[in-house]
Amino acid sequence: MPLPIALIDTHSHIYAEEFDADRDEAIRRAREAGVERLLLPAIDSESHGRLFDTVRRYPDHCTPMMGLHPTSINDNPRWREELALVERYLCSPPEGVGRFCAVGEIGLDYYWDDRFKAEQLEAFTKQCRLAATYDLPVAIHTRAAWKDMCRTVETETKAAREKGLRLRGVFHAFAEDADTYRQLKECGDFLFGIGGVVTFKKSRLADTVREMELDDLVLETDCPYLTPAPHRGERNESAWVRYVCEKVAQIKGLTPEEVAEATTANAERMFGRPQNRPAPSHGRKFFDAPEANRQAAAPPCGGLPATAFRADHRELPPENATEVPENESSDHASPSSDNGLSRPERA
Numbered sequence: 001m002p003l004p005i006a007l008i009d010t011h012s013h014i015y016a017e018e019f020d021a022d023r024d025e026a027i028r029r030a031r032e033a034g035v036e037r038l039l040l041p042a043i044d045s046e047s048h049g050r051l052f053d054t055v056r057r058y059p060d061h062c063t064p065m066m067g068l069h070p071t072s073i074n075d076n077p078r079w080r081e082e083l084a085l086v087e088r089y090l091c092s093p094p095e096g097v098g099r100f101c102a103v104g105e106i107g108l109d110y111y112w113d114d115r116f117k118a119e120q121l122e123a124f125t126k127q128c129r130l131a132a133t134y135d136l137p138v139a140i141h142t143r144a145a146w147k148d149m150c151r152t153v154e155t156e157t158k159a160a161r162e163k164g165l166r167l168r169g170v171f172h173a174f175a176e177d178a179d180t181y182r183q184l185k186e187c188g189d190f191l192f193g194i195g196g197v198v199t200f201k202k203s204r205l206a207d208t209v210r211e212m213e214l215d216d217l218v219l220e221t222d223c224p225y226l227t228p229a230p231h232r233g234e235r236n237e238s239a240w241v242r243y244v245c246e247k248v249a250q251i252k253g254l255t256p257e258e259v260a261e262a263t264t265a266n267a268e269r270m271f272g273r274p275q276n277r278p279a280p281s282h283g284r285k286f287f288d289a290p291e292a293n294r295q296a297a298a299p300p301c302g303g304l305p306a307t308a309f310r311a312d313h314r315e316l317p318p319e320n321a322t323e324v325p326e327n328e329s330s331d332h333a334s335p336s337s338d339n340g341l342s343r344p345e346r347a
């Protein structure tokens with residue numbers, strides 16, 4: 001029974017190969033569950049083709065981001081080419097893809113390998129500046145790197161302001177404590193992506209969410225990873241963002257409808273919204289995210305047109321990789337309970 005609400009999954013990897021066998025059905029299930037739109041973060045050139053194909057097939061429901069994931073920088077001699085490709089796509093989106101709604105996912109991840117901090121910081125900083133230039137929000141991934149993240153976001157927010165630009169965005173898969181939330185909130189216009197971890201029994205995230213302002217939250221799945229209860233151990237999918245919505249409602253003593261309404265409004269404020277809102281959900285094609293500003297702010301395209309290249313240097317995450325950081329109190333991403341689907345290197 002669909003909820004009488006409109007949800008947005010603000011972080012969905014529905015284009016991942018885990019959905020090759022049933023992507024149409026997964027998107028249909030999402031719509032039936034009231035999830036009207038899926039925002040799709042990019043990872044690197046290895047998966048751009050799948051991302052673009054998915055957006056072309058579902059232009060009314062799937063909106064792409066463009067960015068280079070921090071773990072795609074590790075051990076990658078071609079990471080600067082990847083970064084240049086991101087810039088070309090932002091300037092000139094591929095045929096049939098429309099506009100990108102954010103620069104993402106980008107960030108810092110020292111968990112898998114801490115030998116590439118300098119490279120990750122350079123790429124993250126560069127992409128924050130691109131986002132400010134194009135007046136797009138950022139979708140930020142952070143793992144085992146909060147100190148550098150806070151410092152960099154503070155610096156880049158200030159630097160953007162001094163140029164008359166703005167840096168804003170979402171801390172995706174936020175699962176930290178209330179103090180970190182308050183510290184990050186002071187950085188500027190940032191929202192917090194709440195996902196399946198909030199449903200985990202041992203997670204501290206429920207306590208944090210209790211302290212958070214509803215206006216600071218957006219909902220996400222990070223599917224196929226971080227599956228919420230009661231489906232832990234299965235592949236996650238965008239329809240299940242409703243479990244996140246219901247859990248947040250329970251924590252905050254609100255109805256799911258109230259949480260859906262607020263978080264959808266938050267997501268639309270940050271990422272833009274369909275041009276014909278608030279009309280009902282038919283015929284929505286594009287986001288009217290600050291187009292005028294962006295066009296004015298965007299530099300002319302330099303260099304070559306965006307042509308995809310295949311980065312064949314990438315390796316898959318180790319199959320038996322465990323996911324739980326030393327000081328992680330939640331049961332977030334325990335491989336035994338999540339069937340290895342919980343949190344691979346790049347999610």
Ligand SMILES: [Zn+2]
Nearest residue numbers: 041105222347
């Ligand atoms: Zn992700």
